[in-house]
Amino acid sequence: MYKLLIADDDEWIREGMRRSIPWEEGGIRVVGAAKDGQEAWDLIQQAKPDILLSDIRMPFMDGLQLAGLVKAHGLDTKVVFLTGYDDFSYAKQAIGLQAFDYILKYEDNAKVLKAVRQACDKLEEERAVVEKDRKGHGLMVNKFYSDLISGAGNEATVERDSKLLDISFCGSLFGAAAIRMDGVERFLKPNKSEDLELLLFSIKNVCTEVLALQVNGECQAQVVHYNHRINLLFNLGLTDAERFRVEAKRISLAVLSAIEQFLKIKVQIGIGSPGEGIKHIPFSYEEALIASQMKGMANEQGIIFYEQVKHSNNSHQAILKKVTDYIAAHFHNENLDLKEVAETVHITPSYVSTLFKKYNDINFSEYVIRVRMDKAMELLVHTDLKAYEIAESIGYPNTQYFSALFKKYTGLTPMEYRQQHRK
Template sequence: MWKLMIAEDETTIRKGLRFAANWEDYSVTIVGEAEDGEIALEMAMERQPDILFVDINMPFLNGLELMKALREQLPEAIFIVISGYDEFSYAQQALKMDAFDYLLKPVNKEELIKTVKKAVEILEKNNRRRQLDLQLEDNKALLKEKFLQEWAAGMAADDEVRKQSQLLSIQLEGPVGISMFKVVKEIEESVTQEQWNDGLISFSLKNIINEHLKAYPFSEVFEDSLGQMIALLPNVEGEVLMRLNREIKEYTESFLGKVILCLEKIMMTPLELPDHYKKLKEEIASYHSLSPMVILAKDYIDHHYFDPSISLNEVAEMVQVSPTYLSKRIKTELGASFITYLTKVRIKKALLLMKDPHLKIYEIADMVGYSTQHYFCNAFKKVTGISPTVYRGGAKSYE
């Protein structure tokens, strides 16, 4: 049933409109009557009618003012204006304000019913269009997810990528951040009362990522065949990307009570997606060979590298083992000492930040946990074989 409201100050006319027909025969139910414009406005806001009979000449708020006040709140409502012969100038204004029809008093019963039937046809047509739009949108979302999975897996040529991106409204302008999130289901980050199945975990993680990326309208999020969530964020700098990912990780871990692995890279063009996706997938896969203790330690280092005071003792306390024992396990499983691994993480993050030409080298040094530019440059050269200045000059073979 479509909801009809009557706004008319004359009692006789108001009753006449109400009883002009058995409105339910026309899929219409009357949800209210108002005797002046102010009451009509309040009632319409509350009851959200689909069709309104609106008298032009009402006290406090006339019909035109009422239509203007409601048009934004009820964008698809149909206004049928009722007026006297001497108010034709108002009729012109009403039609300019997108009134559906204009009926003169005394209202002809057959003309009124005919107008309402037309209004119902329009409402039903609009409703079918909305349902179709929703179906198309759902189908488009499924097609987009499937295409992004195939593209990331290297199953789409560049020409096909360009064609499908246009068809599916994928707008990835560089630089594009690519992030990979994976829930480590075997390790509990905290004790929770919730029991999460795989489907609910994926659903929650995707919703959390989308919520954090709402301010970035052209971002894309999809799940790959391994249950890993991929986020693509266009026109983003490394500093912003890392901050967003840290927020997503912390929020999700708090919500799910599980460890969330998060890796990111910056692509200078979206056509690099398959290559960067492959590297991130391989890096995530390397966690499978690690013990839960080293996964926790590695994850802690990977997300606290920017703290100049981070230490082996701090990490050991977090995983609740002795520093000596943790040091040995890190060396055995990661193939590097604690300091060496920390240095590699810091330089890896620095490489990502250096894609932003506006950041100074001393700023990057501070952002990855070095108290001075001198220490940073030494560490950078030790890991990459070149200085930060030379790297920025174009010698980027380390990546």
């Protein structure tokens, strides 16, 4: 329903229009009727009507002055003037004040309703354009911060884009946080990616409202939808790392509490280390992701700093177990690669590769081959499957490639291996 305010010093006209015109049939609700311009202005500030249907000549403040106030205060209220036969000399002024239309006071009800309804249609059209622009700007801002987190771009492009988007930083100390959700299955239907996006949208809205109340001149925080999750990017005007931890924890606790209160979702927030300059942001985010995955290491409030886990072999082994469990469940997929596996634990492929080399003394691709070959050896000994069937079942649709790889790995062809190891 669009809100309409009627202003006219003639009570008969004012009340007649309010009561006799079927406004609701046009999706319009009358929110007030004023007897002069000053009363109308007071009602406009209170009720914020979409449409003002106003007489031009009124005491205390006439319709033109009233329209001037509407325009000066940046309101998008559409103004439709009511005129008498001798008021057309005001038409040029009305147009200058961006009045939508003007009609004779004594037109029949259908024409008055039509004029107001057309004003509603125009307002809806203009608001749609504004909303599209707002969303477009929001997407560009989110892309800007996403690029900072991913490490895309350089200082020159960041400086250029921040000016274009009217973004400024309060200092040179940056750090990131990652939010991990628990128990959200009840919100999601199988194969319904839009359910997850809707949930993330809700979390982002809650975070945005919280940050509006929590940030100050010395500490900025931005909500960033990136990597299929909601993240926080902190920027401090001070270079004190301890102060960063205090502020990051304060804001994160407020975010965590609001999410759990309004969305009934348990979350854990991992916070990366602070560092100088935008180049540090990707490293801090990587740390935040790792920290967010560490179940059982967060404090009772659900906050965990990377510094608490960076020297912990247990934390690295937990990540590796998730990776190896995923490989064990998906080795039959011929397109299984490092990028896909890394996405399941929300850390970069390079970090997964680093952990493999550090703890397994083998790289990722070699590990996948080993898992597949071990499975092939098992199937050769314990089943009667043909070589091509085994090859396909472990992710190698090309039988010749599988046979060559198997011989390189075991020193035997698949058939030789079966003959030697069957009792």
